[in-house]
Amino acid sequence: MILWLKQLIIKSDLRSGVERKTMFGTLSKMAASLDDASVAQYQLKVGDEKLALNELIGQTIKLTHSGKILCSNCGKKTKKSYSQGHCYVCMQKLASCDLCIMKPETCHFSEGTCREPEWAQTHCFVPHYVYLSNTSGIKVGITRHSQIPTRWIDQGATQGLLIFRVSTRQLSGLVEVELAKLVNDKTHWQAMLKGHNENQDLKAVASELIPQIEDRLNELLMENGDYKIERLDEDIQSINFPILEFPKKVKSFNFDKTPEVIGTLKGIKGQYLIFDTGVINIRKFSSYEVDVEVNPLADSNEQLALV
Numbered sequence: 001m002i003l004w005l006k007q008l009i010i011k012s013d014l015r016s017g018v019e020r021k022t023m024f025g026t027l028s029k030m031a032a033s034l035d036d037a038s039v040a041q042y043q044l045k046v047g048d049e050k051l052a053l054n055e056l057i058g059q060t061i062k063l064t065h066s067g068k069i070l071c072s073n074c075g076k077k078t079k080k081s082y083s084q085g086h087c088y089v090c091m092q093k094l095a096s097c098d099l100c101i102m103k104p105e106t107c108h109f110s111e112g113t114c115r116e117p118e119w120a121q122t123h124c125f126v127p128h129y130v131y132l133s134n135t136s137g138i139k140v141g142i143t144r145h146s147q148i149p150t151r152w153i154d155q156g157a158t159q160g161l162l163i164f165r166v167s168t169r170q171l172s173g174l175v176e177v178e179l180a181k182l183v184n185d186k187t188h189w190q191a192m193l194k195g196h197n198e199n200q201d202l203k204a205v206a207s208e209l210i211p212q213i214e215d216r217l218n219e220l221l222m223e224n225g226d227y228k229i230e231r232l233d234e235d236i237q238s239i240n241f242p243i244l245e246f247p248k249k250v251k252s253f254n255f256d257k258t259p260e261v262i263g264t265l266k267g268i269k270g271q272y273l274i275f276d277t278g279v280i281n282i283r284k285f286s287s288y289e290v291d292v293e294v295n296p297l298a299d300s301n302e303q304l305a306l307v
Contacts, residue, residue: 026070026288027045057267061262071087081288125167129162130172130176132160132183140176154271155187155192159199163231164232174220
């Protein structure tokens with residue numbers, strides 16, 4: 001992956017005591033992790049630099065799209081972003097952009113038609129987890145073993161529970177399909193951004209759901225030979241998000257229509273920055289070249305509170 005960084009400038013306005021920062025480069029999905037208090041800690045990735053965001057809540061941030069989109073794989077300019085930051089050519093040839101990534105039960109590796117067999121060996125033929133999470137409601141999902149709890153943070157889940165450890169991505173997808181007949185497999189993003197869903201006893205939910213798919217699980221084990229579906233007994237992971245105020249109405253910014261986004265950062269949830277003026281999905285605009293300004297009005301002595 002090619003990371004494009006043009007400049008990082010940090011300026012201090014000694015008159016106001018408010019630090020002004022500017023960064024310029026292409027956006028990537030926000031980096032996220034959990035601290036010891038189970039609070040999601042976010043970093044905005046601009047080129048190969050990272051900007052810690054939690055400490056900026058309550059301050060003014062301005063994002064300005066330059067009009068350029070640079071493919072995250074080859075670096076070439078593209079008029080449109082495909083598969084979250086790729087040009088059309090790379091979207092068509094990369095295994096990571098194939099339909100089976102979104103629908104792993106459709107994996108076609110055994111047919112000899114995988115776009116990148118070596119990539120598949122390290123990404124698809126490794127342990128995956130089937131989980132329940134609490135986003136806008138209870139949902140089922142899958143993720144690689146290395147993406148917990150990142151996957152839950154990215155989808156705005158306040159709770160997550162691993163229920164199965166499965167040998168391959170395709171097999172985890174087949175298990176997910178069965179559970180999705182009983183519970184949702186998608187997050188309603190607008191509801192997720194308006195507030196937190198009430199805490200749920202995900203263990204009790206799992207105990208109710210799993211017996212209903214037991215016969216199909218046994219069939220999948222018979223059909224897939226040496227591959228395993230292991231039932232897990234894990235603790236529920238709670239996740240807290242840094243939010244001062246939820247939006248009453250969810251207005252979503254789109255760089256393709258509105259190149260400039262400015263507002264007071266009220267919180268972060270999932271891959272969304274929540275401003276007093278609207279929300280923006282950073283992951284959706286991966287590879288968009290932007291100018292990022294923190295406290296852009298500092299030079300005019302505008303006072304902004306640190307929260």
